[in-house]
Amino acid sequence: DTGVSQDPRHKITKRGQNVTFRCDPISEHNRLYWYRQTLGQGPEFLTYFQNEAQLEKSRLLSDRFSAERPKGSFSTLEIQRTEQGDSAMYLCASSPYTGLAGVGTQYFGPGTRLTVL
């Protein structure tokens, strides 16, 4: 396994622009999670997928945020009309397990650092 990969690693954008991030999980991992992490804070849950189904979304995921996992493999996270408060590290994680183990045993990618000017 090559691990979870995320692209791009860094993104600088201007306020009001749309951005899209991609996450490629470890092969055959059924569960995929998105988190947001700001400096000095732990990761905050945004949403997760079981295969292609989006099963849970956080209140943090406003209508400007949308995530997809169309074929149950890679996933994209789009932020529309970015705001300065969106500046953060966006982390993706995957797990091969279902049930309780699938929630806690997650393999994280290196993250995409977003800066909104």
Place this chain on the structure above:
Amino acid sequence: EDQVTQSPEALRLQEGESSSLNCSYTVSGLRGLFWYRQDPGKGPEFLFTLYSAGEEKEKERLKATLTKKESFLHITAPKPEDSATYLCAVLGGGGNKLTFGTGTQLKVEL
């Protein structure tokens, strides 16, 4: 709402100086408590899962324990390569999402 508080925020140890990190939690129906390690500029790395009070897990110089209100991560004879931020997360009764604490930033010096 699930809450996780980690202390201390930062800890500086000399190589070989053992210590403990604390994770206290408030959760409705704890289903699991998880420890992760995060190096600067990287995503968290899974360390341990604890499911019930009294449970203990060990890995090299690290040992995690769990009570009904808190968890400890004991570091025995740490080395500089143990320097990282250690994150604690809980899974409560509602949904399938982890709630993370803010972490303890550990620095081990020679």
